Amino acid sequence: KQRRKRSRQMEEEDDNSVGEYSQDFKKHLNELTSEWKNILKRNKKVLLKCPNYDKCHYKCSSIGGMQYHYPRCAGACPVYKCHLCGREYESRTGLNYHNTSHHTEVGVALNLSDM
Numbered sequence: 001k002q003r004r005k006r007s008r009q010m011e012e013e014d015d016n017s018v019g020e021y022s023q024d025f026k027k028h029l030n031e032l033t034s035e036w037k038n039i040l041k042r043n044k045k046v047l048l049k050c051p052n053y054d055k056c057h058y059k060c061s062s063i064g065g066m067q068y069h070y071p072r073c074a075g076a077c078p079v080y081k082c083h084l085c086g087r088e089y090e091s092r093t094g095l096n097y098h099n100t101s102h103h104t105e106v107g108v109a110l111n112l113s114d115m
Contacts (some may be wrong), residue, residue, distance in 0.1 A: 020078050021071060021076055021077075021078070022076070023108050025071070025074075025076045029067065029070070029071065031053060032037060032066075032070070033067060036048050036063045036066060037063060040063065042062040045061075046061075047061055048060055048061070048062075048063070048065075048066045050066070050069060050070060051070060051074075052070070052073045052074055055073075056073050058073065059099060071075055072090075077090050078090070080092050080094065080095040081095075082095060082098055082099065082103070084099075085102070085103070
């Protein structure tokens with residue numbers, strides 16, 4: 001029971017500390033996506049340049065590729081942080097894998113998605 005209670009507490013803490021993109025960044029990304037769509041409509045064979053062009057020279061030919069790249073480049077990705085050691089991951093799956101492979105208590109893995 002104590003292990004379950006502790007896992008639930010960790011999950012609640014995780015839900016509270018895990019960020020999504022801020023509302024401002026979501027709005028900014030939506031505006032950029034509209035701009036990228038217009039660029040690609042006008043010219044099918046163009047490479048989109050990362051809006052963080054002063055620091056990054058990434059280019060790609062798809063909106064999905066840029067939507068994946070830009071938040072990481074801009075440092076706006078949600079962070080899933082291990083409450084035991086402080087390591088950070090981009091996804092809950094990454095954090096769960098870390099917990100099952102690095103933090104076990106009495107042979108029971110702390111997997112947040114099982115709760």
